[in-house]
Amino acid sequence: MNDRATALEACDLGWSIAMIGRGYAAVVDPVFADVPRGARGYQLLHTVIHKSIRSQTALADYLGVDRTVMPYFVDDLQAAGLVERQDDPADRRRRIVAATRHGRARYAELSERVLEAERVFFGDLPDGERSAFVATLATMAHRSRELAAQRR
Amino acid sequence: MNDRATALEACDLGWSIAMIGRGYAAVVDPVFADVPRGARGYQLLHTVIHKSIRSQTALADYLGVDRTVMPYFVDDLQAAGLVERQDDPADRRRRIVAATRHGRARYAELSERVLEAERVFFGDLPDGERSAFVATLATMAHRSRELAAQRR
């Protein structure tokens, strides 16, 4: 079947977005088989390592989940030794979520396997098209986070 | 904040895909407030109108849900008068799901409001970038459906 022909025919954007979510999960979930909370657990680990988002409420906001689910996430990652809760001296209500040394090492392994899985995900999509897609996707993701936040 | 700068920084593809799912839902869900099963119900209506996918098993496969949930979907859309089950004379096990006249009229209204919502979703993204993104998205969606199907 011709890809471009189907691209023109498939005007249901919602279906397309749902499908890439499923397809991405299909290639990447095996990588997260042993990661607590799977893909979301990995995203949390990625976030505390790469972003300056540390409190549980801020992490919930960034990951797009309710703040009441964060304790469960952090509990499970902490039990696996991937992150730890640190007291914030500036505000004793706050817990700073930080990756442990083991968490960073595990993240390094996982992120390489994620890259491999993403190559499978994109398949033979031309490099230029892939990089353009990923760039727009990132722009739209940040925009989407704002759109979703407005709903509350 | 500069969009392009954040695009380079955000290398967590899984997070981006999850976010656009949430952002798209945020703009489009109000349109589906009165549609049984919401966005998925609309996708089902879209499919039986635009594709030659009629049996419940084939619809489940296309929409990426287990076939055991289809009876609930079809029941609800049928109760709302949007679709009807027709007997397939060629195979009496099969039920052909077809949009009713009312279903087609409702779909026409809804699809216009969906297009409006999608304009909000894309915001000020340049037309060329948007059309390139949607084209690649459709290609990747079809590819993703195959990837997800391979998992079974």
Add this chain to the structure above:
DNA sequence: TATTGTTATACTCTATAACTATA
């Protein structure tokens, strides 16, 4: 024996409500 549709049940993920402690 395999497939379509169906139903009941169970599981996963997430949100709601209510609480404690700090600010």
Add this chain to the structure above:
DNA sequence: TATAGTTATAGAGTATAACAATA
């Protein structure tokens, strides 16, 4: 009074298992 974290409970969405009818 408001906010960060926590806990228990409930809900939405989906899958698993088992069955009847038909191929």
